[in-house]
Amino acid sequence: MxxxxxxxxxxxxxxxxxxxxxxxxxxxxxxxxxxxxxxxxxxLSAEDSTTPASRIYFALQCAYIFPQNLEEYIDAYQKLLDEYVEACPSASEIAEEVRRLTDNGQLYKALKTTQKLIQHEAEIIGSLQLDLDDAAVEDEA
Known part of the structure; x- marks a missing residue:
């Protein structure tokens, strides 16, 4: 179809x-x-992949679009994902789904799932920003 x-x-x-x-x-x-x-x-452009999760997306995107360099981009994605999960264990479940899809050759679905990783990262960063803002208010008091 x-x-x-x-x-x-x-x-x-x-x-x-x-x-x-x-x-x-x-x-x-x-x-x-x-x-x-x-x-x-x-x-996602290289210039716009400025966070750890977006760099994972960019590496997978390149693997999907440029299959002639698949091994190079998959190696980069795996390294970035391992580092991300080490720094942010709360993303483990999403990361494992991305790994499963990638291992099964479903790169487009892996990209879509990596968008969830980017959203998770944004939520974590937003939460940290709120904590910093609260700490700054307490310091002023």
Whole structure:
């Protein structure tokens, strides 16, 4: 069954490593065979991968889009994920799901699950910021 993608004016998608941009009006495309596809909103640039979880996402994204360098990117992802779980054990359950999907070759699903890791990281950072803000208020009192 083909994958149907709404392709809005100005949107970009990556198909098998090629960046495709819609320069015209809204359209719909149909992909009839197996392909590595990421919509623009799913793509993370190297410059934007500034946190540990986003670096994991970026390494997996590269493994998915550039299968000719799969081993290199998987090695990087595994190292980053190991370091992340060591520093943030509360993310172990999400990390194990990412590992399972990656080990089974389901890189797109692993990317989607890594988004949960990024969300978890944001919640932890937000919680730490609240703790810092509370400590600053106590110091002022």
């Amino acid at each position: 083909p994958l149907s993608i709404d392709f809005k004016a100005g949107d970009k998608i990556i198909i098998n490593g090629a960046v495709i941009e819609n320069l015209g009006s809204n359209s719909k495309i149909s992909v009839h065979n197996q392909a590595a596809i990421l919509r623009g909103k799913e793509v």
